[in-house]
Amino acid sequence: MALAFDVVGEQADPVPVAPVPGAAPWCLGLVQLNGRLVTLIDAGRLFGSVPTSPGALVRLEGLEVETALAVDEIVGLLGDEDLGAADFFFDRRSLAAHAAFQAGAAAQGSRTATSSEAVT
Amino acid sequence: MIRWLKRHTSMRGRLSMILILLLVLPQFAVGYVFTRAMETRHDEVRVAQGEGAKAALGLRLEETLAAFSNGLQSALTDTALRLSRTRVATGDALARAFKDLPEARRPSYLGLWRASDGFDPPLASSQAERLEAWAHKGRPFAGHAVLPALDGTPADELFQLVLEPLSGGSVAVALFGLDNHEGGLVEAMPLGDPVLHGVTARDIPVAVVDAGHDSIVIDPDICATFWKRVEHPDADGGTEGTWIDADTGFSAAPLLGFAGKPVGLAFVQASVGDGYADRVAAGGTTEIGAGEIYNILGWIVLAGVILAVGLGAVAPQWIWSDIRDSTDRIFGSVARLRELVGRNGRALDEQLTAVTNLTSSVDALADASTSIRDTTQQMSQSAEQSARVSQSGNRSAETAQRAVLDVRDQVGEISDLMDQLGHRCQEIDGILEFINQISEGTKKLSVNATISADDPGAAGKQLSYVAGEIRELAEQALDSTQDIEQRIKEIQRSSTRTMAATKSGRKEVQRCLESFEELEEAFARILRWVDETTQFAHGIDVSTATQSKALDSVSGSVTALERRAAENESNFRDIEDAIDELASLGEHMMETWKVG
Numbered sequence: 003m004a005l006a007f008d009v010v011g012e013q014a015d016p017v018p019v020a021p022v023p024g025a026a027p028w029c030l031g032l033v034q035l036n037g038r039l040v041t042l043i044d045a046g047r048l049f050g051s052v053p054t055s056p057g058a059l060v061r062l063e064g065l066e067v068e069t070a071l072a073v074d075e076i077v078g079l080l081g082d083e084d085l086g087a088a089d090f091f092f093d094r095r096s097l098a099a100h101a102a103f104q105a106g107a108a109a110q111g112s113r114t115a116t117s118s119e120a121v122t
Numbered sequence: 123m124i125r126w127l128k129r130h131t132s133m134r135g136r137l138s139m140i141l142i143l144l145l146v147l148p149q150f151a152v153g154y155v156f157t158r159a160m161e162t163r164h165d166e167v168r169v170a171q172g173e174g175a176k177a178a179l180g181l182r183l184e185e186t187l188a189a190f191s192n193g194l195q196s197a198l199t200d201t202a203l204r205l206s207r208t209r210v211a212t213g214d215a216l217a218r219a220f221k222d223l224p225e226a227r228r229p230s231y232l233g234l235w236r237a238s239d240g241f242d243p244p245l246a247s248s249q250a251e252r253l254e255a256w257a258h259k260g261r262p263f264a265g266h267a268v269l270p271a272l273d274g275t276p277a278d279e280l281f282q283l284v285l286e287p288l289s290g291g292s293v294a295v296a297l298f299g300l301d302n303h304e305g306g307l308v309e310a311m312p313l314g315d316p317v318l319h320g321v322t323a324r325d326i327p328v329a330v331v332d333a334g335h336d337s338i339v340i341d342p343d344i345c346a347t348f349w350k351r352v353e354h355p356d357a358d359g360g361t362e363g364t365w366i367d368a369d370t371g372f373s374a375a376p377l378l379g380f381a382g383k384p385v386g387l388a389f390v391q392a393s394v395g396d397g398y399a400d401r402v403a404a405g406g407t408t409e410i411g412a413g414e415i416y417n418i419l420g421w422i423v424l425a426g427v428i429l430a431v432g433l434g435a436v437a438p439q440w441i442w443s444d445i446r447d448s449t450d451r452i453f454g455s456v457a458r459l460r461e462l463v464g465r466n467g468r469a470l471d472e473q474l475t476a477v478t479n480l481t482s483s484v485d486a487l488a489d490a491s492t493s494i495r496d497t498t499q500q501m502s503q504s505a506e507q508s509a510r511v512s513q514s515g516n517r518s519a520e521t522a523q524r525a526v527l528d529v530r531d532q533v534g535e536i537s538d539l540m541d542q543l544g545h546r547c548q549e550i551d552g553i554l555e556f557i558n559q560i561s562e563g564t565k566k567l568s569v570n571a572t573i574s575a576d577d578p579g580a581a582g583k584q585l586s587y588v589a590g591e592i593r594e595l596a597e598q599a600l601d602s603t604q605d606i607e608q609r610i611k612e613i614q615r616s617s618t619r620t621m622a623a624t625k626s627g628r629k630e631v632q633r634c635l636e637s638f639e640e641l642e643e644a645f646a647r648i649l650r651w652v653d654e655t656t657q658f659a660h661g662i663d664v665s666t667a668t669q670s671k672a673l674d675s676v677s678g679s680v681t682a683l684e685r686r687a688a689e690n691e692s693n694f695r696d697i698e699d700a701i702d703e704l705a706s707l708g709e710h711m712m713e714t715w716k717v718g
Contacts, residue, residue, distance in 0.1 A: 007576045013569050058566075079572060079593070 003045065003073070004080055006093035011063035012036070013076055016056045022108065029108040030072055035061050038068055041108055045071040048102055049090055064094045065103045153424040452708040459701045467694050474687050481680050488673045495666040502659035509652040516645040523638040530631040537624040540617050547614045554607045561599040568593030 014035050019042055021031040028048035033040055040061060046054035056072040085091055097103055131139070571589030575582045 007573060010573050012573060013566055015566070076566070076569060078597075079569065 003090045004088035009094040011061040014059045025108045040068045040070045042070050045073050153427050456705045477684050484677050491669050498659050498662040505652050505655040512648045519641045526634045533627045540621045543617050557603045561596045564596035
């Protein structure tokens, strides 16, 4: 999975997660990154079928809600010529269009997930 | 003459005179014939002596003459019958007395001679007293004990030789009565030597011949001082020697024993007075010193025959009967003697066989002893070589053990070093982890810096450049750290394998040390065994040497036993000859007295 620089705010090590009852399955809970309260989304569960073993957190910027992705690890930086090697590529526009990053999407649970699967 | 008789005698007187003549004339005729026979025998003796055959004449002639002399002397006082009875009774008494003696005290030889004419010069009273004193010290003074016919004879008239058996197969010889010498006990000499000679404790020379020897041998080296050898021609025209006493003229001649016992020595007084040696040396007509006695005895014989014939005319029946009985007893004795001699001969053969077997056994034992001794010496040499080899091996084992101990110490040091290396590697692991964390953090920082430098301004470009350099360094640091970590892991794996090998090596070294200790103990045991073997070999060697000495002694004894057995065999042959002689004498008596 590759993310464009325009949507990446920063990377951070995993921190304690405060689960949110009744949230969607891909929503792990709330975390605090650099003084900000951010919704943590499981990238594996949201874009695939295997839950993520969080090795790093990527805070996203420019979206409707403050969110961060929990990924297995950050492999590195890719050039434009290397983007073809990634299974998924997201930039700010494609992520903003994703239902999971809409306001209130995490609280709608399975309905949002169905939409997410349709986007994927 | 007849007329004178008719005129002066009566018919009864003439008849008596005729009867007397008829009785006396045959007696004179018989006496004349016997006298001629004696003269003929005496002439034979004289001829034999004249030919220098005195040694061949020897004992038997003396015994025969003595028997006749004694018998005829008895006939003077009694009758010829009493003479025969006395001789038989004397023989029986001798045999009984000999049997009654304890085995250990039975004399090998008993001899007693009468110096009938006395010694010249006679024994001194002190010598006679010593002889009497010696005779009563409980020793088997055989003459008085077993020759009753001579009992009562004064000691100074005895010429005595006693061979007394001692324990250990020796005889002691006591010689008394030699003129000018004192009597004494001869040194003990081995029994059975063919010729024994020695010197008495008081320098009296003696010579002893064993049974079966017809001549006496006197060692001239010993006896030359007292005895002189006189050469004279023998019957075959050769030369024969006779030993005589230089002073007294005593000559030596062998005598037979009695009761089946061996013969000893007799020094008989053959001649008394000066000139005997010269007569013997001149040869020819040397006359026995007692020849005059024999002449007188001849006349005595004539008178005895006359008296015997007279008595025979009066009482012939019981005389002839007794003579027959006596001769029968003589023949009976001869038969018993033959049987005894035959039995002893068979026992002697068995003894010879046993001695031969014993000789073979002793020789085999001697060979075996020599073989054992050689083997023992070889074993001792092998033991010494084994000891040297074992000591060398023990030293080599000790050297190898020290080397293994050094190896053990070095392996221990290696093991310690490997442990330290393991600890260092773990510490490096921790450092690498720390570096890794720093690199990861640097990488994240560079990523965030790169994200932050996404600003298109000049600061963003500079920050992006710096962030790229940092990221690149962080990646290189991560790569190096991973490489170091990989190498450290390889070192740890090698160290682990080395540790395992070192532990195994330590175990091997320990087992090697234990093996060396066992090897050392084995060498020590071998050395002990070698030492014990050497001691055993030495003991066997000493025992074998002792056994060899004992075997030599046994061999010497067996050789002496063989010699004694051979001599006994010769003695038995002489005894058989004596028995034949006795039988011949009995037949001669029967023929002479017309018995049967």
